[in-house]
Amino acid sequence: MEMKKLLNDSKKLASQYTTWVTFVGLLLLLSVLTKGNALRWNSIRNLLIAESVRSFAALGVGMIIITKGIDLSIGYVVCLTASVAASFAQNPDYASAIYAGQSFPLIVPVVAAVAAGGLFGLFNGYLIAYGKLPPFIATLGSMSIAKGLQLIYTKAAVVGSLNQNFKNISQGSVGPIPNLIIYVIIAAFIVWVVLRHTRQGTNFYAIGGNAQAARVSGINVERELMMVYTYAGILYGIAGTLLASRLGLANSLTANGMELDAIAAVTVGGVSQSGGVGSVSGMMVGVFTMGLINYGMSFLGVDSYYQQLVKGFIIIVAVYFDMKKYARRS
Amino acid sequence: MESTFALEMESITKVFPGVRALDGVTFRVKPGTVHALMGENGAGKSTLMKCLFGIYKEDEGTIKLNGEIHHFKDSHDALQNGVSMIHQELSNVPERSVAQNIYLGREPLKKTGLIDHKRMNEDTKELLKRLEIDIKPDCRIGSLSISMQQTCEIAKAVSYNSRVVVMDEPTSSLTDNEVAHLFKIIRQLKAHNVAVVYISHKMEEIFAIADEVSVMRDGKMIGTYPVSDLSNDRLINLMVGRDANLRFPTVKSSIGEEILRVENLTALNSRSFKDISFSLKRGEILGIGGLVGAQRTELMEAIFGVRAIREGKIFIKGEEVSNITPRKAIEHGLGMITEDRRGSGIFPLLDISTNTSIASLKEYLSKIGLLQHKQLKEEAAKYNEALRTKTPTMETLIQNLSGGNQQKVIISRWLMTLPDILIMDEPTRGIDVGAKYEIYQIMCQLVEQGKAIIMVSSEMPELIGMSNRVMVLCNGRCTGMLDKQQCSQEAIMRLATQFM
Structure with missing residues (x-):
């Protein structure tokens, strides 16, 4: 009897915290397979750094999916914002710099990239909220626009030779803790406050759960939708800046496919595609679960072609369970 | 065999x-x-x-x-x-x-x-x-x-x-x-x-x-x-499991000054309602009768700002409110319990507490604009207790409650906004006898406090039993206003089928 109750309780707990259970399970599996080698601080630090930029994209699209939207433009918007940031941070003596001979204060690349991301988000949000375009189509269009703008702006060239100050934004660290990790913690905290402790955050959940009921409850659905895409755009702008800073360059391949990684991560993290469900902790665990899978497979020497395959299956399995969980009760 | x-x-x-x-x-x-x-x-x-x-x-x-x-x-x-x-x-x-x-x-x-x-x-x-x-x-x-x-x-x-x-x-x-x-x-x-x-x-x-x-x-x-x-x-x-010999409680409110006036309201959609005028006073329950397709819900949605109008005016407490939206309506003291509980009422995946407080969040913000979760929860619980919502906890998802209890949560939501006028579209649809009587009692209490209610109902006994006056619609037009003495099933039916 005692046993049965214990079993039942742990089953209930497991289903409630699927994301955490998966994460911890993978962690244990990896440590056993590598006899603990994969879990040294150095390795973990590398993992965190590698996933940090993606975290920003995941937080942005996570909020969007909570409102029952989707954003396919992430990869190219991050690519564009990374290029914009990089273009204002090139060494002035670099002959092929976009603004050759000119140097800008450190704030310029950051503000320019965040503004570019924010504007793109606003554009997406406007099309979806007021133009009533389905999010899938609106962001599919803006994805191509972002790609085009990036190519036009950089003339399809690599934006390289970035100054050290700019590179230090991402590459520096505070004691043993890399700057990037600190940025992620701050961003996650802010998004958590917005979702959990502001009226707007509650409105996002309400809109995703039942947009018509939200309207009747006095929520300005259009404005909130426009805001959620704008917030996400700002996060993509930050992601672009950090990515350019970390890599020391930006080109047209930067951040390609990031939309898939981000959407997959938050889905694995329990943000439901049916809208109205999800948490910041889930999103972050999702990001690191996906990171762990990538990293673990590399560590174990799995061919990168197979990594793609495994990732694909993981996304499908995660959504399968998500749908089972929420579809049944409707 | x-x-x-x-x-x-x-x-x-x-x-x-x-x-x-x-x-x-x-x-x-x-x-x-x-x-x-x-x-x-x-x-x-x-x-x-x-x-x-x-x-x-x-x-x-x-x-x-x-x-x-x-x-x-x-x-x-x-x-x-x-x-x-x-x-x-x-x-x-x-x-x-x-x-x-x-x-x-x-x-x-x-x-x-x-x-x-x-x-x-x-x-x-x-x-x-x-x-x-x-x-x-x-x-x-x-x-x-x-x-x-x-x-x-x-x-x-x-x-x-x-x-x-x-x-x-x-x-x-x-x-x-x-x-x-x-x-x-x-x-x-x-x-x-x-x-x-x-x-x-x-x-x-x-x-x-x-x-x-x-x-x-x-x-x-x-x-x-x-x-x-x-x-x-x-x-x-x-x-x-107990005696319930009374079907409707007696409404003992006193009628006060005019609180809502609608003049010549016409829907943007030309097949919907036309040229509707009426006024509503404090302490009054105005019933809206008519057959399905009489455009009653559409009229209510227009007053609450969910549906667009072509012409006409809405006055709330003497003040004309133009370009009304649900947000403006709520600010002016209106609340609306919609007919379609699942479609435009509940947030199925949110808990009872949030479902109750969603329309009043802005009254519960701290100085720096964050939500005061503790007060929100307590207040939401208070309203649900008053209406005797049956639920294991306030954190239960609303989709796990029965229809009657979901309806009580929705009523709690609107009571929490402290409305002066409550629009109730089919308030007891799909609700059992016991809960129905409780909802009638809540309606009585509200009008006794000087609030006013507009109730759309397809149930004749309810319409006659609860309303001070009944406005009857037929094919989007107002075919008559019956006061308590004139109100009978036959009279309502005659007006409801006038243009058929």
Whole structure:
């Protein structure tokens, strides 16, 4: 009897915290397979750094999916914002710099990239909220626009030779803790406050759960939708800046496919595609679960072609369970 | 061997975490009878039916059809075996034709393997003719009225040769004429030896159509009775387990100054309401009567700013409010409980607390603009306690509550915004007798506090029993305003059918 109750309780707990259970399970599996080698601080630090930029994209699209939207433009918007940031941070003596001979204060690349991301988000949000375009189509269009703008702006060239100050934004660290990790913690905290402790955050959940009921409850659905895409755009702008800073360059391949990684991560993290469900902790665990899978497979020497395959299956399995969980009760 | 019962559900028990939803329930239905299944919301009727249709798996007990033990995997499996369900909510494919809907998933094929549209339409025509339903097989089902769509679902059940047909609140969106037509069809089913399980909260209907009545309460079967042995009061007594001799509480409010005035309101959609004017005073319950399609809900939505208007003015407390939106309406002290609880009422995946507080969040912000969760929760709990919402905790998801309790959460939501005017569109639809009376009491308390209520209702007794005045709409036009003395079923009916 005692046993049965214990079993039942742990089953209930497991289903409630699927994301955490998966994460911890993978962690244990990896440590056993590598006899603990994969879990040294150095390795973990590398993992965190590698996933940090993606975290920003995941937080942005996570909020969007909570409102029952989707954003396919992430990869190219991050690519564009990374290029914009990089273009204002090139060494002035670099002959092929976009603004050759000119140097800008450190704030310029950051503000320019965040503004570019924010504007793109606003554009997406406007099309979806007021133009009533389905999010899938609106962001599919803006994805191509972002790609085009990036190519036009950089003339399809690599934006390289970035100054050290700019590179230090991402590459520096505070004691043993890399700057990037600190940025992620701050961003996650802010998004958590917005979702959990502001009226707007509650409105996002309400809109995703039942947009018509939200309207009747006095929520300005259009404005909130426009805001959620704008917030996400700002996060993509930050992601672009950090990515350019970390890599020391930006080109047209930067951040390609990031939309898939981000959407997959938050889905694995329990943000439901049916809208109205999800948490910041889930999103972050999702990001690191996906990171762990990538990293673990590399560590174990799995061919990168197979990594793609495994990732694909993981996304499908995660959504399968998500749908089972929420579809049944409707 | 032929069994005496078409359907036998023996000692069904179903336990959910924390709740014994069904406790050894036995339910037997004879062929060729209409068997009413009654009980308050949460009594276990829906759970019992969900066990029958395989949506839930019963923990104990057996289900027999014509004496043979069956367990259905899902409702489709049940349908194949002659057990069908007519839902409260329609489940058809609106963009397809009547025939296509009836033959969905089993379209007759030609030898080539392509769909035989001609035969499908002819068979449907035959079927509809047999049931005396006047619909063309090839018209798009979404273009029909709700009641006609429902009739098509019954036709579909008949076409599957169903031996047991379960109807869950089939008349909730029907007018009296349509109910009469439905009853005619039910009697035909009876004549074909079909067993009909009829779930409804409307007493008049039970006495008009049922042969036997089974009453459930708190997950238990109280008993099965021939309808001739029951009276209205006795039945209510069995359902609620206490005396409920009064159907409507007396409204003891005093009428105050005008609080809402609507002048010449005309919908943007030219087929909707036209030129509606009325005024509402503090302490008053204004009933809105009319048939389905009279544009009552549309009028309410326009006043609340959900629907666009072409012309007309709305004055709240003497002040003209132009370009009204739900947000403006709430700021001016309006609240609206919509007719479609699932579609525009509840947030299914949010908890009771959030569902209650969602329209009043801005009153509970700290100095730096963050939500004060503790106060929100306490306040939401207070309103739900006052309305006696039955829920395990305030963190329970609203989708896990029964319809009546969901409705109480929605009412709590609007009471929490401290409204002066509450629009209640079909406030007691799909709600059991006990909870209905409680909602009437809440309405009385509100008007006694000097608030005003506009109540749209398709239930005549409710309209007459609760309203100070009744405005009747027909085809989008106001055909009359009846005060308490003039108000009778006949008078309302006459006005409601004036332009038919």
